[in-house]
Amino acid sequence: MSNQQSGYVSLLGRPNAGKSTLLNALVGQKIAGVSSKPQTTRNRILGICNHDQAQILFLDTPGMHRLRKSAKINSLMNQEAWSVIGESDLVLYMIDANIGMEGLDRDFLKSIMKATESPVALVLSKTDRMKKDRIKERSHQVAAQIAEILEEVPEEKRSFLVNPEPIWSSAKNRESLPALLDFICEFLPEAPWMYPEDDLTDRPQRFVVSELIREKTFRLLGEEIPYHTAVRIDKMEFKKNNVSIMASIIVARNSQKGMVIGKQGSKIKEIGIEAREELEKHLDQPVFLDLQVKVDPDWVDDVSLIAEYSSLELS
Numbered sequence: 001m002s003n004q005q006s007g008y009v010s011l012l013g014r015p016n017a018g019k020s021t022l023l024n025a026l027v028g029q030k031i032a033g034v035s036s037k038p039q040t041t042r043n044r045i046l047g048i049c050n051h052d053q054a055q056i057l058f059l060d061t062p063g064m065h066r067l068r069k070s071a072k073i074n075s076l077m078n079q080e081a082w083s084v085i086g087e088s089d090l091v092l093y094m095i096d097a098n099i100g101m102e103g104l105d106r107d108f109l110k111s112i113m114k115a116t117e118s119p120v121a122l123v124l125s126k127t128d129r130m131k132k133d134r135i136k137e138r139s140h141q142v143a144a145q146i147a148e149i150l151e152e153v154p155e156e157k158r159s160f161l162v163n164p165e166p167i168w169s170s171a172k173n174r175e176s177l178p179a180l181l182d183f184i185c186e187f188l189p190e191a192p193w194m195y196p197e198d199d200l201t202d203r204p205q206r207f208v209v210s211e212l213i214r215e216k217t218f219r220l221l222g223e224e225i226p227y228h229t230a231v232r233i234d235k236m237e238f239k240k241n242n243v244s245i246m247a248s249i250i251v252a253r254n255s256q257k258g259m260v261i262g263k264q265g266s267k268i269k270e271i272g273i274e275a276r277e278e279l280e281k282h283l284d285q286p287v288f289l290d291l292q293v294k295v296d297p298d299w300v301d302d303v304s305l306i307a308e309y310s311s312l313e314l315s
């Protein structure tokens, strides 16, 4: 029997690059919030994936974006994204194959390459949406762009980039995933597994529950909902045959409260039904879900409230 491997892999990339979806597909169960609205991921999430002899510990990061002067939470998200680089055995930088590398990716990749002490690999995501020829073209284009970027990186750092042509992945077409996992395993050290075989995440269940509700809220409110919306689990009780959950959707303004509630409560009802169905799948039990909407104008600028609402690990 070959030796066990274990190591950390971080998923970086612009908002919407497909990090959470890939993490969920690799771990096999929904852990991270996913929606087509950028920045649904607000926390660092450890997803655990066992592949052959390897236990891969994935660090999911909030979408990296330029620091803005606006609310404090934006800069906290950036800190989180940068801090995982230093802990990783491999950094995967994801680029949406449909969009390709943009200015922001160039800036991030340049900064990552300058800072990293770990191998960095490029991943072209969402390849299921494109024909093979187009993906090949996109790969060559990205390879040419990264070559240019490397010229601006100190020579001793350049070899940290391990694949000049990106590896393809699709969370929706699972055939691509074993090859991606084999690729990742090449970079993991030999080490005993840190978690039992059937663990999926180190996050408390309450956190996973709040992520699932938050995802539904974002998905059903589309463009209307501001990024600064949190879900707090007020009470979670495991009874004999069901789970009872009381949760609050926290918004910053009264007008947003109306949006979340909808006409005669129609929106919150819809969110509640979809979230309950998802929670029942996740918890494998009937769920009673009581959802409230609360207004807290200060939360986006208050570090302790951010921690309370979104379980950010603040240092």
Ligand SMILES: Nc1nc2c(ncn2[C@@H]2O[C@H](COP(=O)(O)OP(=O)(O)OP(=O)(O)O)[C@@H](O)[C@H]2O)c(=O)[nH]1
Residues within 6 Å of the ligand: 013, 014, 015, 016, 017, 018, 019, 020, 021, 022, 033, 034, 035, 036, 037, 038, 039, 040, 041, 042, 061, 062, 063, 064, 125, 126, 127, 128, 129, 169, 170, 171, 172, 173
């Ligand atoms: N067709 C297809 N769509 C995908 C794939 N991966 C992600 N998506 C979609 O792309 C959108 C964004 O995916 P996320 O996984 O939330 O992206 P993210 O990088 O985690 O985004 P942030 O949380 O903003 O950092 C969602 O609508 C996903 O369903 C994929 O492999 N194929």
